[in-house]
Amino acid sequence: MPGFLKTLCALTALSLLLSGALTRPADAITAELAKKCRAMALDAHPRTLAGSKSGSAAAERAFFQTCVANDGKMPAEPPPSGAPATTPPNPPSNPPPPATPAK
Numbered sequence: 001m002p003g004f005l006k007t008l009c010a011l012t013a014l015s016l017l018l019s020g021a022l023t024r025p026a027d028a029i030t031a032e033l034a035k036k037c038r039a040m041a042l043d044a045h046p047r048t049l050a051g052s053k054s055g056s057a058a059a060e061r062a063f064f065q066t067c068v069a070n071d072g073k074m075p076a077e078p079p080p081s082g083a084p085a086t087t088p089p090n091p092p093s094n095p096p097p098p099a100t101p102a103k
Contacts, residue, residue: 029068037067040074 045060
């Protein structure tokens, strides 16, 4: 039985050593990339007042993570949802008749 325990301990130690040697730590981002992505995230998602119901912290974090993943190259942003449309709406098919002057 003691020979079995020594073999088991040796195999466990070897497997832990190999698993640690085979994993590679993630590359750290540069300070310049972090500053650039933070500035872009703050521009895209301006700060709101504390207690505001329209907080955007989750959207800001997602933007930052996407920016870092894309190495700071973000596509052009669509206009915010509250912005007016760039094209005018279609005119009605039957416009109202012109008003007659009062006499």
